[in-house]
Amino acid sequence: MNPSERLRVVVTGATGNVGTSVMRALEREPRVGSILGLARRRPRLTLTKAEWAEVDLSLEGDTARLARYVADADAVVHLAWRFQPIRDPLTTWRTNVLGALRVFDAVAAARVPVLVHASSVGAYSPGPAGGAPVSEAWPTHGWPGAAYTREKAYLERVLDTFERDHPQTRVVRMRPAFQFKEESASGQRRIFAGRWFPGQLIRPDLLPLLPGLPGLRLQLLHTDDAADGYVRAVLRDVRGAFNLAADPVLDGELLARFFDARPVTVPAPAARAALTAAWRMRLAPASPDLLDAVLRLPVMTTARARQELGWEPARTSLEALEAFLRGVRAGGGDATAPLAGGRFG
Numbered sequence: 001m002n003p004s005e006r007l008r009v010v011v012t013g014a015t016g017n018v019g020t021s022v023m024r025a026l027e028r029e030p031r032v033g034s035i036l037g038l039a040r041r042r043p044r045l046t047l048t049k050a051e052w053a054e055v056d057l058s059l060e061g062d063t064a065r066l067a068r069y070v071a072d073a074d075a076v077v078h079l080a081w082r083f084q085p086i087r088d089p090l091t092t093w094r095t096n097v098l099g100a101l102r103v104f105d106a107v108a109a110a111r112v113p114v115l116v117h118a119s120s121v122g123a124y125s126p127g128p129a130g131g132a133p134v135s136e137a138w139p140t141h142g143w144p145g146a147a148y149t150r151e152k153a154y155l156e157r158v159l160d161t162f163e164r165d166h167p168q169t170r171v172v173r174m175r176p177a178f179q180f181k182e183e184s185a186s187g188q189r190r191i192f193a194g195r196w197f198p199g200q201l202i203r204p205d206l207l208p209l210l211p212g213l214p215g216l217r218l219q220l221l222h223t224d225d226a227a228d229g230y231v232r233a234v235l236r237d238v239r240g241a242f243n244l245a246a247d248p249v250l251d252g253e254l255l256a257r258f259f260d261a262r263p264v265t266v267p268a269p270a271a272r273a274a275l276t277a278a279w280r281m282r283l284a285p286a287s288p289d290l291l292d293a294v295l296r297l298p299v300m301t302t303a304r305a306r307q308e309l310g311w312e313p314a315r316t317s318l319e320a321l322e323a324f325l326r327g328v329r330a331g332g333g334d335a336t337a338p339l340a341g342g343r344f345g
Contacts, residue, residue: 006033009234010073012057012103013080015039015336017184018118021227022077023050029231036069038080043336057099058082058091067106075114075234078103083191086287089147096151101158108166116233117159119173119241121219123152127298131217134298136175136241143293172233176226177219177245177300180320183334184223185327186341194285210261212252213268217299219245220317232309243300246313246320258318268295 009026013019014037026032027047035050037043042052053069055062057080070076080103082095100117107115125139142153156173163171180188221244229244248254256263275291278284305311315323326332333341 005074007031007074007234008034008036008072009075009077010036010038010070011077011079012038012055013078013118014052015041015043015045016079016081016338017181017187017223018179018226018230019079020045020183020334020336020339021181021223022079022230023047025224025227025231026234029235031235036073038066038069039336041337045335056095057102058094060102063102063106066102067109070103070106070112071110073110073112075116076103076107076112077116077118077230077234079118081118083148084285086147086285086290092147093151097154100155104158104162107169108162111168113168114170114172114234115162116172116174116230117155118230119156119175120148120152121175121177121243121245121297121300122146122149122293123156123175124298124300126296131215131299133301135301136243136304138298143296145289146287146293148290149293170237170239172238173241174226174230174233175241175243175300176229177221177317179221179223179226180324181223182323182327182330182332184339185324185330185332186343187333187339188324189328190285192286194283210252210256210259210263211266211271212256212263213271213295214252214265215268216252216295218250218294218297219300220250220320221246221313222315222320222323225313225315225320228314229305229309229311232311236309238308242305242309242311243302244305244311244313245300245302246315246317248317249299250317250321254318258321 009032011022014023023037026035027049037050037052038055040056042054055066082092085091123140123142125141140153140156142149226244252263272288272291276288279287331341331343333339
């Protein structure tokens, strides 16, 4: 890319939690001249530099349309992902894996100079004994029991081959922690807690006791801070993987202080049994296999992103969590179908 030229960037999954933040971050960047947001459903979101197009990456029939859309791109940011329906892994595979392959093929055919792919902390193999933080060199074989981690790890292997076969494309893999913001709260509530879970019940005064799992350590990140990392990856001459996460790392004790609640240790087998029962009765939209994966996630270092991207999160992990909880209680949302606001439904 010529630094003096204004860039055209194509974003897949542009209407989701990360996509809306990336679109707005690109809108603010003076080196970006135009943005094309691709999604299954056209949003009501209006941005000065942005156009929108409807593409369903799970459909082979949309492959030709996708190829036309990326043909004149200076960079493609691939964010599209379906988390649900977890009970139907074939459906998520068609979008998350086969859809990604269609994007990668289109990028290769058009010789797009830059591909930035949304990987995840979930792509990593279980962390080391003792919980030492891992760099981007840690193996990315995921956790085989959960569809999400299997799919993220599979695409890491696909990109290994892509980089070998298409050296003309600069490939960047972003591996963020869990990403939250106020505007995505209703959509994420529907994904993880179900459509009819009343968000206004998530209040500190209603949580005198906070169940905690031994050894659980979570990293969070405000979605807007993640989006800043994506834009920097588009603009800077970097390759490879970058971990993104904010401090502090959250454990049971810190979360209990945050909620002003008394921590109560719940053994992992008991928590899994309870979630399994709720899953089988269709009371929980998140599977026990996903819990298994979360309990094995490593803690990531973010030194490379800070040094090579010049990236620094503007908000702490606790501020990201507070933004999410504020949005859940208020029914926060955005002008896209995945992020539609509401306390119920």
